[in-house]
Amino acid sequence: MSTVCVFLFLALTFSVHADPKVVYLYDVSSIEWLTIGVEGGGNIYLASGDDNQILKNIQLTTGSTSITLDQLNDDNDDGSAKFITATGSVTLQTSNNGTMTGKLSGYIYVTTYLQARDPTFSVYVLKTTQSISKMGMKSTVVVLNTVIRQELIDYDMPRIMSYVSSINHTRIQMYIFNRIFLLRTGMMLSIINFSKIQLYWIMDQRYSSIT
Template identity: 40%
Template sequence: MKVSFSFIVSFFILVNIHADPQIVNLRECLSSSVTTVNNVEDGASLYVASNDDPGMLNNIQVITGGQTYKISDLAVVNPDGTPQKITVNGGVQISTTNADGVTYTLTGFIYITTTQQAQDQTFGVYVITGNHHVDLTGQSTTVILNTQLKVSTDDEDQPQKTTYVQNLMVPDGKNFCNFHWGIPAAVGWMDDFNTFFMNPFMWNTTDNSGNPENAGMYVL
């Protein structure tokens, strides 16, 4: 009985292991060793967001599924803002021939989803390098990956990565648009715990009798 019970418990633990979304900064991948990204799933999607010098990116490789990919190729963004992506298989390793002094100056990063997110047709990723039009229908989640601003300024408060949203259109009162900071979690990525903007903007009010009611306003 003890053997059977132990087997059941072990099997239960194995099937409930899941990976977490990952952000890997290129400046952390040094030439002294191959960087292994832990806790990733087969079937996950891998993206690169970087506007670093292509010559530097050309010296960094991602290995997965027995294939080697240059970061310089993965950093290319389509005109509509959709990035290149590869599917993870058998783990992810990153190697570089850049000197560490060069690596420390890099600003780009790698984003790895979960398998569930990669297979979700309503889950999308954009890399912002210029002006892009994003058209979403129905309930969906879109991850915006910012690249480093290239500006010459002595202002220490100057943001390093910024995206401006213009002409936000929410066509009818049944649709909501929320903005969240960070990347979506492995589970519950539609939750509102990290919302910093919503359209319509909702707030709680009371009627003439003191009863609570919800009110909202669309930002056009």
């Protein structure tokens, strides 16, 4: 049996180049462009439930490579997320207005160089039901959540949800990260049984908090 480490990244920000990074698209809203220092050779992913018509107006540039975010907002044939490799700092530039950009829920996730070169390390963007199968003694799977889109905010509904079931393993490690602007996010972890784990994001950190 393989050991699978599932990382659920809900809101995580790092400032050291040798660590993975998460940058939210709404952070570009007031400045129209944003440059991020990342580790060269890391892979750049997009996790977003936003409209591709809006994402196509946001350009990501690293080194001599430029791509619009709607092109990253897709999966490969095997279900893994599309990515490009960082060859320098990452710049995000948008032609969307500030109001539109401020409503975006997506984010950029950048791995480290070593993670990008690790054959046992993989990244998935969770949008629909996916089956993930890993062979070998050890695997690390990063699952990037996307926000459930709502026209009106309903605080009784989860903002982000991951549902992991039918786990066949000898041992599993699950790491849950928050952006630690301390206790501004709320989560509930409900372990139904040894083969089913539910994780609910209770409230969006930009609108409310749980104490």
